[in-house]
Amino acid sequence: MSIRLKLGVTLAAMALASAAMAQTPNAKPSRIRGDIVSLDGNTLKVHRRSGDTVSIDLGANTPVAAVKSMQLSDIKPGSFVGTAATTGTDGKLTATEVVVFPESARGTGEGHYAWDLGPNSTMTNANVDTVVQGTDGRNLKLSYKGGSNEVTVPPNVPIVTFTPAARTDLVPGKQVFVVAAKAAQGAYTAQRVVVEKNGVVPPM
Incomplete structure (x- = not known):
């Protein structure tokens, strides 16, 4: 495989993975966070943080x-x-994690909307206009279509970017973040999977 083709495959994989952070106002995907129990054929079993274990179907082209x-x-x-x-309580936003998108995925899920990492959790996908050192970390001034906001990023907050992975990385005990659609009888169909690799856990 040529270097150019390898680069293209890598960028495509990263762009598809970055869609894990995307959401449109009318789309309400299920976000599954937990530890891999098993991968049997195309069925991924994940023990969720909520305490239950769910089955997730992986398609042939699931990123x-x-x-x-x-x-x-x-x-x-x-x-x-x-x-x-x-x-x-003062209305200010404090980051719990930050994902830096590859340039090929600029614009993915752009906007500001509710998230499910805890009470009063939101997600902002946006361009960084300025970075200012504050008393509690760095303040990011963000702008997106239709609005803007400012987020303080404390020093201990995980900051990551996407990197390629494969099904061979889906081994028991690894933590995953799965964006999925609900299927019949309590099962799910994966739209994309982000898996722990080299000790780095998906923070989203």
Whole structure:
């Protein structure tokens, strides 16, 4: 495989994986977080944080990706990021994680909407306009179609970007983040999977 083709495959995989952070106002996918119990053929079993175990069907073309760690200093003006955050009593947003999208995935899930990482959790997928050092971390001023906001990123918050992975990485004990559609009899059909790799757990 030529270097150019390899690069194309890698960028395509990263772009597909980055859609794990996408949501449109009318779309309400199920987001499954937990530990892999088994992968038997096309059936992935995951023990969710809520305590139950669910079966997830993987299609032949279901994208599988991983994440790798980045530094807060890697976020620059012009970066396109997705950040889950909590809203304080003062209305200010504090990040709980940040994903830096590859340039090929710029615009994925752009906007600000509710998220399910805890009470008062939101997701903002947006362009970074400015990065300012604050007393509690770095403040990111973000803009997206239809609005803007500011998010404080504390020093201990996980910051990651997507990296390719394969089904061979879906082994018992690894943590996963799965975006899925509900199927019959309590099962799910995966739209995309992000799996722990090299010790880096999907924080979203």
